[in-house]
Amino acid sequence: MSVRVATVPSAVERGTNATRRSRALARIARRNRLAVLAALTLLAAVLLALLAPWLPLLDPDTVDTPNRLRPPLTAGHRLGTDEFGRDLLARLVWGARVSLLAGVGTAAAAMLIGVALGILGGFYTGWVETVVMRLTDILMAFPYILLAIAIVAGLGPGLRNAMIAIAIVGFPIYTRLVRGVVLSLREREFVEAARALGATDPLILGRHILPHLLSPVIVAFSLDVGAKILATAGLSFLGLGTQPPTADWGSMLATGRQFVILSPHVVLLPGLAIFAIVLALNLVGDALRDLLDPRTHAR
Amino acid sequence: MRRYLVRRLLLLVPVLLGVSVIIFMVLHLAPGDPAEIMLGSQATQADLARLRAELGLTEPLSVQYVRWLGLVARGDLGRSIWMKRPVLAEVLGRFKATLVLTGSALLLSTVGGLALGIASATRPNSLLDRLSAVASLFGASMPVFWLGIVLMVIFALWLGWLPASGMFSPYGGGDLRDLLLHLALPAVTLAAASVTIIARLTRSTMLETLGQDYIRTARAKGVVERAVVLRHGLKNALIPIVTVVGVQAGYLLGGAVLTETVFAWPGVGTLMVQGILARDFPLVQGCVLVVALSFVLINLGVDLLYAWLDPRIRYE
Numbered sequence: 001m002s003v004r005v006a007t008v009p010s011a012v013e014r015g016t017n018a019t020r021r022s023r024a025l026a027r028i029a030r031r032n033r034l035a036v037l038a039a040l041t042l043l044a045a046v047l048l049a050l051l052a053p054w055l056p057l058l059d060p061d062t063v064d065t066p067n068r069l070r071p072p073l074t075a076g077h078r079l080g081t082d083e084f085g086r087d088l089l090a091r092l093v094w095g096a097r098v099s100l101l102a103g104v105g106t107a108a109a110a111m112l113i114g115v116a117l118g119i120l121g122g123f124y125t126g127w128v129e130t131v132v133m134r135l136t137d138i139l140m141a142f143p144y145i146l147l148a149i150a151i152v153a154g155l156g157p158g159l160r161n162a163m164i165a166i167a168i169v170g171f172p173i174y175t176r177l178v179r180g181v182v183l184s185l186r187e188r189e190f191v192e193a194a195r196a197l198g199a200t201d202p203l204i205l206g207r208h209i210l211p212h213l214l215s216p217v218i219v220a221f222s223l224d225v226g227a228k229i230l231a232t233a234g235l236s237f238l239g240l241g242t243q244p245p246t247a248d249w250g251s252m253l254a255t256g257r258q259f260v261i262l263s264p265h266v267v268l269l270p271g272l273a274i275f276a277i278v279l280a281l282n283l284v285g286d287a288l289r290d291l292l293d294p295r296t297h298a299r
Numbered sequence: 300m301r302r303y304l305v306r307r308l309l310l311l312v313p314v315l316l317g318v319s320v321i322i323f324m325v326l327h328l329a330p331g332d333p334a335e336i337m338l339g340s341q342a343t344q345a346d347l348a349r350l351r352a353e354l355g356l357t358e359p360l361s362v363q364y365v366r367w368l369g370l371v372a373r374g375d376l377g378r379s380i381w382m383k384r385p386v387l388a389e390v391l392g393r394f395k396a397t398l399v400l401t402g403s404a405l406l407l408s409t410v411g412g413l414a415l416g417i418a419s420a421t422r423p424n425s426l427l428d429r430l431s432a433v434a435s436l437f438g439a440s441m442p443v444f445w446l447g448i449v450l451m452v453i454f455a456l457w458l459g460w461l462p463a464s465g466m467f468s469p470y471g472g473g474d475l476r477d478l479l480l481h482l483a484l485p486a487v488t489l490a491a492a493s494v495t496i497i498a499r500l501t502r503s504t505m506l507e508t509l510g511q512d513y514i515r516t517a518r519a520k521g522v523v524e525r526a527v528v529l530r531h532g533l534k535n536a537l538i539p540i541v542t543v544v545g546v547q548a549g550y551l552l553g554g555a556v557l558t559e560t561v562f563a564w565p566g567v568g569t570l571m572v573q574g575i576l577a578r579d580f581p582l583v584q585g586c587v588l589v590v591a592l593s594f595v596l597i598n599l600g601v602d603l604l605y606a607w608l609d610p611r612i613r614y615e
Binding site: 152156234238240281 | 315317318321322324326329439440441442444448452550553561572574576583591594595
């Protein structure tokens with residue numbers, strides 16, 4: 001049995017470690033200026049969404065038909081108004097709440113289900129593995145968005161049902177990813193050693209396997225949130241997600257479509273919002289992958 | 300190869316059964332009586348009873364499933380409640396339009412992606428390479444339905460070069476030229492994201508292949524650069540590219556739903572969305588079934604194609 005010798009770092013060592021870490025972070029930030037900018041954009045969007053009720057915004061649902069389809073920079077409506085005269089800036093900020101929550105919520109749900117099933121499918125052979133892998137095979141036998149649409153068709157249109165559908169459709173990606181990692185970890189010496197020492201399955205999973213899953217799952221999650229925002233916006237665009245009068249970027253685009261000739265801004269603005277947020281998420285996700293995935297360092 | 304084909308076909312059986320269970324369950328996901336959901340609150344008791352009898356809703360779920368599967372296997376997908384016509388004929392009629400759109404988008408993205416990827420790999424870090432990297436990031440972040448609307452506004456409404464929607468002109472159209480003109484915007488919209496994915500993968504695989512010893516040997520022998528890149532490089536880089544093109548084929552089939560809605564393209568996607576909004580479950584099930592089946596077949600085709608390209612896969 002090996003004896004673990006723990007050494008407590010001295011204050012000086014701790015200090016140099018901290019400086020080294022902050023220097024490394026500064027170097028990464030310099031190299032990834034775009035990612036830092038993207039992270040700041042995301043932070044601003046999240047803050048705006050969270051603080052929406054306290055911001056000096058007009059009511060997003062107040063109809064003002066005499067002032068319908070005003071262009072941006074109109075007095076009182078900085079980004080103009082939509083087909084019912086509702087303030088577009090207010091609707092964009094309130095819509096950010098729905099769109100961001102839908103993206104993060106569905107990605108988190110998909111991640112939780114997917115990681116749990118991936119661990120089960122990778123750690124236990126036999127019928128558990130068979131059931132988990134056949135289930136993911138079947139779900140992956142559908143085009144992604146089509147299955148989500150089919151599930152919403154059954155459950156009925158609405159944001160909650162759209163989110164459930166997208167989470168169901170999204171979990172197999174995590175299951176596949178996690179199962180692959182767990183399969184390779186299961187045979188490693190440290191797992192065998194833990195088992196020889198009498199560790200139970202939950203202990204091995206929790207202490208020895210779960211920490212190894214952290215970075216691939218964080219990277220996959222950060223890239224997935226953007227995809228989920230696009231998917232929920234897509235369902236809302238088809239009329240299957242958020243229902244009126246709730247503002248959500250996808251449904252704003254859908255309703256604005258009819259007025260695109262006279263007032264392109266009602267379509268351009270929500271589309272740009274989705275595009276900017278998803279682009280920022282992808283940039284941050286890529287930077288995180290470079291940071292956390294040792295395989296990409298060599299490139 | 301035959302043994303591989305048989306094994307691959309046998310593996311298809313559980314997947315197809317699972318797919319059929321999910322499609323069948325779509326009707327029963329919603330809480331409450333499917334007949335009431337489909338006919339709405341205005342329906343009379345007699346109408347409800349007739350629909351329940353027609354769909355066999357009074358029987359246990361397992362009996363319903365087996366009966367439904369039997370009918371589907373015989374090509375009977377039921378009758379559309381909204382259109383009062385057999386579902387299969389309606390879906391297959393619309394599926395042609397979806398295939399035309401998906402097929403041309405796949406062709407565009409494969410040809411464009413390969414050309415762009417090869418050009419980037421032969422001149423890494425050039426302006427074109429950097430532009431292609433930016434484009435791929437944009438492609439992954441842009442909502443396809445928004446891109447469609449923007450292209451429609453620019454090329455159909457402002458410039459007036461191309462028709463804004465539909466598959467043929469209502470008056471005087473119907474020939475190939477008319478179809479191609481209508482196809483241009485939806486196909487480009489649908490292909491946009493895939494082009495960049497195929498281009499990036501082609502670039503990285505080609506870069507790896509072009510760094511191999513046999514490429515140096517070919518160059519040393521005095522083989523013309525074009526032949527080095529295409530015959531020695533591309534041919535060996537093809538397997539991962541074929542895989543990603545296959546994945547994209549499936550993605551395009553799904554993404555077509557959104558593109559079709561933007562451009563009012565008369566395909567399965569628009570039919571399905573109309574079916575959902577009309578609560579016409581047999582129609583929705585038919586649409587999902589036909590698209591999912593073709594997706595499974597595309598995946599099978601891709602697997603067989605790369606088993607043929609790379610003999611090692613067959614003997615695994």
